[in-house]
Amino acid sequence: MKLVQADLLHRQIALVLAAWGMDKDQVETTARVMVDTDLRGVDSHGISMVPVYAEWLKRGWLKLPAPITVVSETPAIAVVDAAHGLGHAPSVKAMELAIAKAKSIGLAAAAVRNSTHYGAAGYYPRLAAAAGLMGWCVTNGQSKWVLPTFGAEPRFGTNPIAFAAPAKAQPPFVLDMATTTVAVGKIRNAAIERRAIPEGWATDAKGAPTTDAETAYNGGTATPLGGTPERSSHKGYGLAIMVEILSSLLSGGTACPLSPRVTPDGHALDNGHFMLVVDPKAFRPEGGFPGELDQLMTSLRQTRPIDPKQPVLVAGDKEEKSAKERAKAGIPVPPGLLAEVKKSCEAAGAQFLLG
């Protein structure tokens, strides 16, 4: 497994993005978001997306260049159009607008329309937390992987929810979760390794529960969080539709369940994103919020564990640990991915730096 230092990975991603024709002012931002994701151990959403984006460009699902437009703006709200480019830079723009507005009036929201993939949802609320504010971000998926409770066919994506809140001495609380039981990547990995998966993760093509990863990955579906009706999969399903409403209907995009199962070549993907920022000081001018969040998180970590070797964690702990480790040791890039990135570089006419 090759270990690549973050700054080299950044340069490599930036070269590819520029070669694809991305607007210059978006290249650095996009590379920064993608490398940050890899640093935090979310391997499914960083450098590993380069070959996927290359394929999308070829199909016309993703357009570059894609100038970012602020469509409308009030003291409390902004709507940003991503022109069917990658979602990272327009989402940073939207979150920055929401942060500035929330600092002024206490809370603000921003929507991004006509977007595609924006990487890991957790990046954007962390920008708010870094500014001392709470942030949310949700996005709808475009790959129909998930079925409604009692349904036999997938209708929506893994529709993640991310939330971050600022602490005082500690890193922020950062929740970043798909509204499915597990990420589709976990089912895929089990299929590749021919491992069985736990009951409740996935179904076969008819919507019946399966523990066979290959059956699930090839034509099956992922379950909403909860897993089965008796374990309240309607809750994961309900959260996913809440995310869908905020991401697509509110921004003026098309809801995933109302779009075709596979996007035709030449038609751009149509993801929407929604961000919200709230200033704790607007509620508590005395400023006690961040210090109490430290206390709350410390107290949760001190919960008596079932197994002393596995202490209780708080959302964001795992990613924070990964970021520290990988900043030193480098980011692992497996050989298969390395070969694919090389191919993407060659096809785009970008120098390959990871040889």
Added chain:
Amino acid sequence: MKLVQADLLHRQIALVLAAWGMDKDQVETTARVMVDTDLRGVDSHGISMVPVYAEWLKRGWLKLPAPITVVSETPAIAVVDAAHGLGHAPSVKAMELAIAKAKSIGLAAAAVRNSTHYGAAGYYPRLAAAAGLMGWCVTNGQSKWVLPTFGAEPRFGTNPIAFAAPAKAQPPFVLDMATTTVAVGKIRNAAIERRAIPEGWATDAKGAPTTDAETAYNGGTATPLGGTPERSSHKGYGLAIMVEILSSLLSGGTACPLSPRVTPDGHALDNGHFMLVVDPKAFRPEGGFPGELDQLMTSLRQTRPIDPKQPVLVAGDKEEKSAKERAKAGIPVPPGLLAEVKKSCEAAGAQFLLG
């Protein structure tokens, strides 16, 4: 099973609340919220709470009268103090403030501090939906029932999330869910009936999974949504802490994990609530949002079902059906509860109307 018409139940609840010394202007609102909850089939949060509230009053966990104060207010934000009374009326006040503000600037939020129980969370966002707006409401619980993933002791309550969005021709989308796998009431009911519960619902006193309802209910815990670590209970746990942060830390209350396991007699409960309202027209002035939500919900209901006898539902469908049926047939009040309500009436010096 006695069937009680909604207006009679309203009068009964109002008599008890008034006899307890509740401020006159809060009695009608509180009774309305409680009866609405019973109409919608959420039997755990309406009339069945009367004997519970009576016990809390006796212990000093709940104070009446409890004048509502708006502690601070800006064009975007309100903070309401509930003076340790019941949470229904101050929460309606907070939501009404947020609705008025959101109509003016596009979005707004309100927090309620020093509150206790406020019934079913879904009532409050439905007020926003009735005004053509989207609403959220969350609250922290005060009964430590739920353990963090990998933990062996319960640290927080069932911390529900509610969200409603306005449709055009259809009732709104209404999600109202505890962040646990199932409500504690379901475990209690199984214990009473000596039925086994599915794996993943609950644990014993040491945090180990159990399917024995009595073991779970007497000293055990409820699991965060997901149920077990391998089925991503860290997601339900993460959502619950997000709710905790918004409800207690933001409003200036005490986070449940930082308070004693059992509230001492004489000390009021310390629940906090958080509400958010967003106007879809602030993002889409052309007004396409509600009609598209109709389409989205219809399309989801038309998903091919696994079993044709169990069609796919949308969040809120079950409660809407119950409300229609119970408005005609009346609200079922089981004999045990009826006897307890009678006792509460007698103790408070209120007339018993349900004989």
